[in-house]
Amino acid sequence: MRFIFKTDYGQDVNLAKHGGHLFWYGLLMVLLIAAPWLFAEYWLAQLTFVLIYSIVGLGLMLLAGFTGLFSIGHAAFLGVGAYTQAVFVNMGAPFPVALLLAGTLSAAVGVIVGLPALRVKGIYLGIATLSFGFIVVEVLARWESVTGGNSGIHVKKPDLFGWKVDSAEGFYFLCLVIAVLATLGILNLLRSPTGRAFVAIRDSEISAQSMGIHLARYKTLSFSISAALAGIGGALYAHKLTFISPDQFDILQSIDLLLMVVIGGLGSVHGAFLGAIFLISMPQLISLTKDYLPTAVGQAPGLQGLVYGAVLIAFVLFEPLGLYGRWLKVRTYLQLFPFYRQGLFKRQKSFTKSDRLK
Amino acid sequence: MSAMIQTHDGPSGAHVPLLSAKNLSVRFGGVLAVNNVSFDVERGEVFTLIGPNGAGKTTVFNLISRIYTPTSGSIEFEGQVLTEQPPHKIASLGIARTFQNIELFEYATVLQNLLIGRHTHRSTGLWSDLFFTPKARRGEIAAREKAEEIIDFLDLQHHRDSMVAGLPYGVRKVVELARALCTEPKLLLLDEPSSGLNVEETEDMAFWIQDIKHELGVTVLMVEHDMTLVSRVSDRVLAMNMGEVLAMGTPREVQTHSGVIEAYLGTVDDLSSLRRSSPQAEGTRP
Numbered sequence: 001m002r003f004i005f006k007t008d009y010g011q012d013v014n015l016a017k018h019g020g021h022l023f024w025y026g027l028l029m030v031l032l033i034a035a036p037w038l039f040a041e042y043w044l045a046q047l048t049f050v051l052i053y054s055i056v057g058l059g060l061m062l063l064a065g066f067t068g069l070f071s072i073g074h075a076a077f078l079g080v081g082a083y084t085q086a087v088f089v090n091m092g093a094p095f096p097v098a099l100l101l102a103g104t105l106s107a108a109v110g111v112i113v114g115l116p117a118l119r120v121k122g123i124y125l126g127i128a129t130l131s132f133g134f135i136v137v138e139v140l141a142r143w144e145s146v147t148g149g150n151s152g153i154h155v156k157k158p159d160l161f162g163w164k165v166d167s168a169e170g171f172y173f174l175c176l177v178i179a180v181l182a183t184l185g186i187l188n189l190l191r192s193p194t195g196r197a198f199v200a201i202r203d204s205e206i207s208a209q210s211m212g213i214h215l216a217r218y219k220t221l222s223f224s225i226s227a228a229l230a231g232i233g234g235a236l237y238a239h240k241l242t243f244i245s246p247d248q249f250d251i252l253q254s255i256d257l258l259l260m261v262v263i264g265g266l267g268s269v270h271g272a273f274l275g276a277i278f279l280i281s282m283p284q285l286i287s288l289t290k291d292y293l294p295t296a297v298g299q300a301p302g303l304q305g306l307v308y309g310a311v312l313i314a315f316v317l318f319e320p321l322g323l324y325g326r327w328l329k330v331r332t333y334l335q336l337f338p339f340y341r342q343g344l345f346k347r348q349k350s351f352t353k354s355d356r357l358k
Numbered sequence: 359m360s361a362m363i364q365t366h367d368g369p370s371g372a373h374v375p376l377l378s379a380k381n382l383s384v385r386f387g388g389v390l391a392v393n394n395v396s397f398d399v400e401r402g403e404v405f406t407l408i409g410p411n412g413a414g415k416t417t418v419f420n421l422i423s424r425i426y427t428p429t430s431g432s433i434e435f436e437g438q439v440l441t442e443q444p445p446h447k448i449a450s451l452g453i454a455r456t457f458q459n460i461e462l463f464e465y466a467t468v469l470q471n472l473l474i475g476r477h478t479h480r481s482t483g484l485w486s487d488l489f490f491t492p493k494a495r496r497g498e499i500a501a502r503e504k505a506e507e508i509i510d511f512l513d514l515q516h517h518r519d520s521m522v523a524g525l526p527y528g529v530r531k532v533v534e535l536a537r538a539l540c541t542e543p544k545l546l547l548l549d550e551p552s553s554g555l556n557v558e559e560t561e562d563m564a565f566w567i568q569d570i571k572h573e574l575g576v577t578v579l580m581v582e583h584d585m586t587l588v589s590r591v592s593d594r595v596l597a598m599n600m601g602e603v604l605a606m607g608t609p610r611e612v613q614t615h616s617g618v619i620e621a622y623l624g625t626v627d628d629l630s631s632l633r634r635s636s637p638q639a640e641g642t643r644p
Binding site for chain 2: 008010012017043185188189190192193194195196197199200202203206207208209210211212213214215219267
């Protein structure tokens with residue numbers, strides 16, 4: 001067990017709280033940088049997808065996990081970002097410019113979608129964002145002059161002011177850099193007044209307001225940051241797939257995204273990454289085990305949906321804190337061995353609430 | 359006691375109270391929750407609202423913190439009309455409050471709760487937070503220093519890094535008080551500070567309220583049922599019943615006011631209606 005001797009408030013502000021953090025995250029970075037030489041091309045592509053989904057997951061985590069606003073139409077922002085990127089890159093815009101535009105446009109759309117969040121909450125906000133998701137898919141399918149309609153659109157290779165990124169390794173590094181920057185940005189927000197205001201809104205709107213937090217401004221801000229990250233993720237997604245069509249950004253994609261943050265662990269940055277790893281590795285695991293299952297089960301359509309649903313139910317019932325919560329428990333068990341006791345993480349009964357904002 | 363109340367004179371030389379409520383009324387549908395209530399809170403005093411359940415005390419609190427808007431009447435704070443301010447501006451004007459049933463940020467640590475109390479004093483915007491510029495770091499350290507002052511003031515060192523969700527009720531009550539103090543208020547609204555506390559914790563609360571008044575110089579407006587606490591700390595007491603003002607004055611004056619006793623205990627007529635009316639008993643009574 002580690003005991004940290006604190007002598008300075010700056011120590012609590014720093015991202016790395018102790019040498020162990022520096023060592024392990026440094027090791028992870030070295031591993032990620034060495035990945036193109038360690039893994040085969042197929043697995044590198046999967047890792048790239050994990051990074052892309054992590055960027056989107058970070059955004060959704062900020063919105064759902066830290067601000068308490070659930071969006072069941074997040075794939076729409078992914079779509080807005082992907083199509084913006086595709087259209088501008090195909091027009092010859094350099095990759096960074098198109099990426100910036102994709103993020104900005106998604107953020108602007110996020111502000112508009114965030115407006116109902118000021119009035120409705122919980123399941124009603126879910127329904128509002130869900131219908132927004134349908135509208136976006138419909139727009140992408142009908143606005144044929146720009147999006148190419150249902151037949152989809154091809155995306156050119158990214159072009160960084162003359163340097164064409166046409167290898168899988170190059171694109172992997174591009175995703176890695178953006179994922180690291182996004183993570184640092186989110187961590188910075190969370191350790192500063194803006195992030196704390198989000199958490200305050202999640203836990204009690206009425207007292208957030210009485211602490212001087214402008215609810216409308218921070219809710220829209222959370223929506224726009226979240227949408228911007230989804231848009232950037234979408235832009236990378238478009239490049240990775242090189243071909244996009246409206247049906248890639250439908251309700252199923254939205255549910256996958258929500259599944260990712262819930263299974264990863266709501267309210268933890270790690271959760272976004274663990275959720276992305278889960279989301280990408282699950283289909284692989286299912287296809288690996290398919291051959292060992294009876295044909296009637298293994299070849300049945302919708303097997304993946306069934307497994308996802310079962311896993312989600314299991315997590316909600318047995319591990320509401322998600323994969324990250326499970327990891328915390330394992331770590332505490334090892335740290336405290338043999339003094340870990342059951343119920344160490346049990347939440348105390350919460351007291352009656354009143355004076356809720358209507 | 360009244361000699362300790364500092365008076366503050368406005369620019370014209372006229373006396374300006376810290377908070378002044380004039381003819382407040384609120385109607386929820388057919389219910390007149392607050393009816394024509396007027397009172398002034400002077401700088402540096404502890405002003406208490408008492409009254410039976412449903413008297414409208416919390417409603418008055420919610421009017422001051424702008425959760426409700428009065429149907430008629432006005433509230434002025436340091437000469438500014440509060441009813442014209444949006445709810446989130448109240449904290450930066452210098453009014454902080456606690457809640458009857460504790461509204462803390464449950465899944466955050468005590469320290470984080472206190473730091474949220476520093477929100478109105480933030481010096482950074484979105485972009486400096488996003489890149490965590492040196493200015494953001496300085497702001498964080500400054501906020502921490504202030505929060506630590508409050509932690510020392512209320513003896514919360516022990517709970518600094520605990521999650522609020524795991525704290526006992528009595529401690530939560532103190533954390534909520536600490537969070538309100540972190541905003542550096544001029545006026546502190548305490549909604550039933552002793553509810554749910556045991557005798558010892560109520561004692562501590564009384565000491566703290568006196569300390570807040572004397573050491574921090576913060577004016578306190580509270581709603582309270584525990585009359586021992588009320589008479590220990592209050593300079594003036596306002597008794598309400600059915601949304602109306604019954605009596606105002608020192609704790610002793612209000613406690614002996616016949617209308618107040620009537621509101622709490624009922625009238626002599628009410629009492630006689632409760633007596634057993636057996637004919638035998640009536641016959642033997644002199």
